Amino acid sequence: MDPSSKPDGDESPVSLPSEHRFQLLVNAIKDYAIYLLDSQGRVSSWNTGAERLKGYTAEEIVGQHFSRFYTPEDIATGLPARALKFAREQGKFEAEGWRVRKDGTRFWTNVHIEPVLGPEGELIGYAKITRDMSQVRFSEQALYASEQRFRLLVEGVRDYAIYMLDPAGRVTNWNAGAQLIKGYTAHEIMGQHFSRFYTSEDQRNGVPAHALQTALAEKRYEAEAWRVRKDGTRFWANVVIDAIFDEAGRHIGFAKITRDITERKRAQDEMERAREALSHAQKLEAVGRLTGGVAHDFNNFLTIIRSSVELLRRSGADEEKRERYIRAISETADRAALLTKQLLAFARQQPLRPEAFGIAQRIGSMTQVIETMLGSAVKVALALEGPLDAVKADPTQFDTALLNMVINAKDAMPEGGTLKISARSVDEVPAVRRHAAVKGAFVAISIEDSGSGIEPLTLARIFEPFFTTKPATKGTGLGLSQVYGFAKQSGGEIDVRSRVGEGTCFTLYLPRTAGEVCAATGGGLSDVPRETPRLCILLVEDNDDVGQFASGLLSALGHSVTRAGSAKEALTILEANRETLDLVFSDVVMPGMDGVDMAKEIRSRWADLPVVLTSGYSHVLAVDGDHGFALLQKPYSIQELEDFLYRAMPVVQRTG
Template structure:
């Protein structure tokens, strides 16, 4: 007890440490998430600012382009002498153009030698050589369309603010170089606009040429700046030439910023926007500080409460330990009692069955046993095995692993018979109508499970109508399953059984859950949630499908699709207990069974009936046997649940290879079948008898003879 007390006190000590460590961990996690959120919000804010700056710059340059085009049209066809002769009028025209554009400082027309023919500033234009300026040299070398130059300082006698040029080549009528038309653009126009939209602390905006030269910058700087092509931004632009984002240190002021950039249409210009990383961190710190305001007092309070609990636990630990031990003993006893009741009931029933079998076997060993008594003991063993199989099926049903007993029956006739019982079950206030065709609608399924499925859908409809309404059950043959389903194809189509109610309907968001086991929207005590899951499992296991359509407030339609059977068929399964006995036949059977004793029993039984058997332990060996000579076998008899490839997968592989062999599946429980269905193959339920194996032999021999009779002679 002293050890337990020390452990409890040590636990509280750990809890006190955790009361500090856990909030710290949560704070670290919250801080990380807050940083991600703050960074994403900053990126979105940068992108919004970039969109505004990009739209503004695009309009500005398009306006300048239109103005230069207008000047080009004005002087089109004029020689340099004509321009000089009309210099006063053209000066006035250029001045009007410049004054109409607040971003433009002046407009110029140069001759082929770099001399100004006319400008918007003064008239006449001074005789100054501008041929060394980049806005003249580059267009003089080749026609590159609109050229945007670097930021320059006015050349005397001109004064004023710095500018960068937007110009284009002026060609003579013969296509030779005739000069340049140029507009001087004010960087401060962009910087003033950027100051208006970049009001957040740490905002950054820039207009950058593709070679890295900065044309306009906010915050404003008084010296030329260039982002080197070999630098981080240059490499980013090479990798993503249209748009991108990067965190880098600006060469203008050395401040680290989160930047985004975007190419300005066809112009050799990038518009960039950003925020200082220090400003982003400041926002994050502000958010985290709000968590600390509430987190620190809460953590201190929790630590204080744990410290108080630690002191009190020192006095009460012994009593608490005794209480915990007593409660644990009680819970353990309850679990053992529940498990004992279940295992005791199963053991009691099986021991009774084994007692009968053991006593009968002991009596059969006596040499002087009369024949009537010998036969009676044999019958007792057989009946006891059947009772054991039924008990196993009950346990499998409880675990949702029950196997089906398919037989050919008329769904129309079954629905007619069920209608009377359903009318009593759902009450007189619900009108029931059965709409079935006169023709037979034969299906091969478990008739008992079919009736249970119809009743489950009817009861579900009754609850949806709250006991008042109309219930319609229809039966009809259909060629194809609904397009949204994935049921196996059937050459004869399917039989569709629909249960239609006028109830409250099912909301679309619940469609994905209505077939889940134990899911129900009913009140406690009014439904287990197993009814529709039984319908779903039965449909899938029978090779069919179930669908639902609903209109909230108007009703619901459940439709059960089962594979249709055509032609003359016996109303019972070929594997029924009371099927006629068979004679000996010479057939070759490939047995696939991983249980050696079960496989040997099947092989011995079929050998006694005159068969030739090949027993293999898994699907891989079976495929190897078939690869040698598939024609030497008349039947493949395979277990469903085996290590590696299952029996169903083996059957599907045999069909895929195009081998025309009858295939019979054997299964003691149907988890695989519940999930995948039988795929249209015959199913023999374990435990099976020698008589059932004999009937399978008869069917295989008949199929073999039919194939031989239909084969062409020669």
């Protein structure tokens, strides 16, 4: 059998000559131009990579001199011949340079030429490998250009001191801005520790080291503080320090940027001083308006009281006239007391007695009063459906606030209209009067009218005390101030939206509560029995006039009164006569030990002795309940006094 013959189906590989296999390998390489030159520099072979890089086919280029790939400038200088001569003499030639494609475009190459020698060492040609390095060169040039631009940018910046520190904090470079701001030239400051720019106080307190530690730990440090120039003057600086790490993550230093913001700080300080001056002026204006309003109303009240007193003194006044004058005095005193309460509410100094109550039930119980107040020309619409959580607030003050808003709506609808009262649970108080929105659980009570609306300039001032657009006989300008004070003191807010000619909507936000709703309507004094046992009372009052009046009033009610002019005197009397005294009735504001401290002392020494405090001072009223003693607000009526005394007594004494 012929050994060269193969059975059918035998597919053993075809054996190729080694020269052919090598040619296949060279032709398969596409990223490199690999070809041979003869001893004269003419192309004698051409691979696929050479065709792709240079644009010539083998038929077009074989036999052509390789110099045609060079630029005219390189040809003019004899570079092709020098390259071959260098390769022949030195064993290889390697360089980078521009080459030209068939279409005339240029590309940057890495060229490698080696001589090819025969068996006897004779030169038979050259092996040439060319690689297109255009993209690499472009990237390198772009990076270099970018670095140069960045260096020029940093060097040219004059408003910022931009420089580097080594890991120890020594200066390693210095830009023109750093020299301008800090006064040092690069020659003077390179290698110096950056702490020399800090004030002596900051150096003693370790601020420079802390700055670097913070930058290293948190990758960034920023602050504003005083820094020191070369001439010793100080400037206010904004400083940023960033920790710098190399590709391996090693810490190699810090980048530091300093900006002189002295002028900005000076302007801010001037603005703050101007703002404080304006605020002070506005406060004085408000105090003046408040004082004028209080003086106006109280002068009116005093005129009525004084005239009534003088008429009572005149002989010949019959019983009917006397009763009218007495009623005028009483009603005017009540109006003065109400004015005081409204002022305290606006100032958030009115003592509140918060309870949990249902809004829907509370408004529902007031509907008849509201409808009567508005009259038949105004239609009242209630939108209180749906589940509403209880709120925590003073129910009596809520009634007053609601009625104040209703009165305001009525005045805006002289020809009639619609008043809508609605309530809903919300989880946020929206931005009000330039304040940010507040998250929380609230019930929003809205009173919306279809009236004339409010001008924007007026709208901005409606909560100011004594500010009113109504005639002098129509209002005091304290109704909405009371609403504002009540809302704030209750932990809520009041908002108002209005469009001229379309109407106004007030929205009162009160905090929701999960507490049990009180069945009572505020624990009024009217439920307390009026008959009070005859008591032996220690009256503590430092003002003689008030002391004499209060002593006479208590005596007129049938009580036995012992008077003390100070807390110290009262304690001395108690030490000697405790067994004969049933109750202590004391003013709060007194020189030396005040009434609250005295009451605490009495409680610690004679725990069974009841104490009733009284005051008209707003701060004392505001902290009502903090001291744990009954507090009767001045001015008070005889009935209120009797009720307080009764409630202060132990049950056994009330019934005994």
